[in-house]
Amino acid sequence: MSTTKGHADRDVTEDLLDGVAGWGPVLCHLGIFELVPVTFDLGIPLVARWMNDPAVAAYWDLAGPEIRTTRHIRVQLHGDGRSVPCLGVLNGTPMSYWEIYRADLDQLARYYPALPQDTGIHLLIGAPEDRGRGVGGILLRAVTELVLDKRPACRQVVGEPDVRNASSRRVFRKAGFDFVAEVDLLSKRAALMIRDRLTLYPYEIPRFDGYS
Incomplete structure (x- = not known):
């Protein structure tokens, strides 16, 4: 994924991705899950530790000193808001890392018929x-x-896992994504996978309104 530096203006960020920070928690089969944006004060040491797991480093290529992860996240935080790095917090515990980004503004859009407001997802x-x-x-x-619910103008959610990462491709398939093609990006050969809004299951996302 590529990002372009611009003004770190909160309003611009919310314009491009409809305010990820305010999307709030949802219920899933595992409990209460929420995307919490990473900041310079929240999350970087934990994400850096995950990046040094060999199973993660093989695909993210961010193993090493914490500054490598900091630089990767800094580009997003100082960018124009087209990519938002987040911790995935499950039942109160940070346990995953996500990047929610505008796929239609990314280099990825060169490789498929991108639609305005297409949204991409990276996760570990x-x-x-x-x-x-x-x-x-x-x-x-x-x-x-959640993306499709909070971003009504988004018609497609896009993934591009490394073609070598069979487990990641399997995760996208289980989440309802269809394999479209293999594409050569700058940093990897990727499996382009798309979830169209029309395949969204016909039920509303459960809301979590607070602990009782």
């Missing part, structure tokens, strides 16, 4: 014990449906 599950048992698929489905 932090703890090894949470991988390989269906957690990723459940959360990706919840986030995808």
Whole structure:
């Protein structure tokens, strides 16, 4: 994914991705899940630790000192709002990292018939014990449906996992994404996967209004 530096203006960020910070928690089969935007004061050390897991580093290429992760996130925080890095918080515990981005404004849009407001998703599950048992698929489905709910102008949600990452491709399929093509991006050969709004299940996303 590519990002372009611009003004770090909160209003611009909310204009481009409809205020990810305010999307709020949702209920899923695993409990209460929420995307919480990463800031320089929140989340970077934890994400950097996850990036040094060999299973993660093989695809994200951000292993090493914390400054490598900081630089990766800084580009997004100082950018024009087309990409928002987030912690995925499940039942009060940060356990995953997400990037919600405007796919139609990304280099990815060169490789498929992008529509205005297309939204892309990158994700990693932090703890090894949470991988390989269906957690990723459940959360990706919840986030995808959250994107489509909160971004009414978005018709397609897009993923581009590394073609070598069979487990990630499987997660996208379980979340309702269709494989479209293999594409050569700047940093990887990717499996282009798309979830169209028309395939959204005909029920409303459960709301969480607070602890009783």
